[in-house]
Amino acid sequence: MQLTIETITTDSYLMLSLNGDVDTKTAPSLMEAFAALELASLAELRIDMASVGFLSSAGLRALVFAKQKMPASAQLILIGTSTEIADVITKTGLSQAMKLVASHDDV
Amino acid sequence: MQPDPSAALIASFDSPASMENWENLIGFIESQAGALLGEGAANYQLRLACEELLSNSIRHAQWPEPGSAQPLPHIWLRVFRCDGSDPEVLFELDDNGKHYDPELDRPRDIHSHLSIQERSIGGLGLFLVQQSVDKVEYLWTGERNRYRLFVALPSGLP
Numbered sequence: 001m002q003l004t005i006e007t008i009t010t011d012s013y014l015m016l017s018l019n020g021d022v023d024t025k026t027a028p029s030l031m032e033a034f035a036a037l038e039l040a041s042l043a044e045l046r047i048d049m050a051s052v053g054f055l056s057s058a059g060l061r062a063l064v065f066a067k068q069k070m071p072a073s074a075q076l077i078l079i080g081t082s083t084e085i086a087d088v089i090t091k092t093g094l095s096q097a098m099k100l101v102a103s104h105d106d107v
Numbered sequence: 108m109q110p111d112p113s114a115a116l117i118a119s120f121d122s123p124a125s126m127e128n129w130e131n132l133i134g135f136i137e138s139q140a141g142a143l144l145g146e147g148a149a150n151y152q153l154r155l156a157c158e159e160l161l162s163n164s165i166r167h168a169q170w171p172e173p174g175s176a177q178p179l180p181h182i183w184l185r186v187f188r189c190d191g192s193d194p195e196v197l198f199e200l201d202d203n204g205k206h207y208d209p210e211l212d213r214p215r216d217i218h219s220h221l222s223i224q225e226r227s228i229g230g231l232g233l234f235l236v237q238q239s240v241d242k243v244e245y246l247w248t249g250e251r252n253r254y255r256l257f258v259a260l261p262s263g264l265p
Binding site for chain 2: 023024025054056057060061064065067068072083084087088091092093094096097
């Protein structure tokens, strides 16, 4: 499945809304989207994961890349992550570095 | 060669080891996993393990110079159903790339105790393979790398 990425900017935060699978084939486009952001100056980056059906290690590497480029105090927030994807993030110990919330209201 | 006397070959697929064939390879895995395991965690995790191994096979494929007698990089997939006392499915992934034993029986340290800033960006794929299926084996057989992924069949499915 293809991946579409929409960048949403508000007064208070920046959000990437993803739709599709983040796998070996599509993860490079997510990396490109991250690389196009001024990550080093962000205090918060939200990623809407509600329409993501699959995340492989290639997708995890993209998330780690983004978090490493952000200030240590900045928050990377994943919204609406499926149970299966949340399990992968937890297994790899990356849930310590990212905030997983069910909906936008929980941020 | 079948894996054991109780295993029945259900389906097979093969393809050049290239990203141009990615959707076909993943499509085969998805359709077989869906038919055998239904929707849910086991299906997702099997796809994840297969995806990580296929990604490695394609990334490390060595394409020969034009006119070379070296075989073209290729991937073979086979799905077996094992109807023993503990029914399970077996997904076999073969590639004819360079012999590489990923030591899948060895626990992997992904340095999860480190902070995100200190962690390496790589090394997660084979860890996820180990974590995602009930048993995983590696063989070097017939000039091929062979990965064997076993997943218990959920009760209630045909």
